Amino acid sequence: MLNYRNLNILFFIALLAIIITSNYYEVGILAYLILIAFYLLIIVIGTFSIRTNFYFTSLHSGDSNKKEIAITFDDGPHPIFTQEVLKLLDEHQTKATFFCIGEHINKYSNIVRTAHEHGHIIGNHSYSHSHFFDLFSSVKMTHELNQTRNSIYHAIGKMPNLFRPPFGVTNPLLKIALNNTQLISIGWSVRSFDTNKHTKKVISRLKRKTHPGAIILLHDTKEKIIPILIEFLPWLKKNGYHVVSIEELLHIEAYETI
């Protein structure tokens, strides 16, 4: 598996090979440029694709032999749409995971509490969800993760174990922050693109991409999540999918047990 560590080892071996070769043959600057371009390309893919597990492991799916899936909502709680999502989930007796932003939890802690009381799991999705989060130092990232853990604790009385990286972007500093906080990184296997695609396209994508063991990424921050769920939840049932909690799907504990 080509992860960050192996890539660096390969890079230095290739660099060494070019340097040694240059003692015997004429090696142009192009060889170095191609090597660096290849290195940077892999870094970019690894950074922006959480499913590659490039810097650290994120859990993306469960057992592919069982028609069980888990649904996750990012970026809430939202003062209007999260409550509507909760109503729909209740109607379909479906349990989901909400990866919440600390700032939003502090504003709408009652919604987080309601979600928890209705049997849903609350996870950590950073405190600010800043566009610059991935440029933060590991100390600042750790601080954000701890702030959100505390916000969740104040809202529901439990310390979360689960974390979803903002934007699904990862890097070596986030790895340090996760080691510091002992949070488990949760990715996804089905991305709905519900924040930027039209409702119909999102629904057809969800129907096309859902698979046994899937973790579905949705957002409870836009109005269109309502029509999406109204169509998707009955479709899952009709097609024999059983929506389980992320704990059940991945055999993990969502909260600290002490």
Ligand SMILES: [Zn+2]
């Ligand atoms: Zn997010």
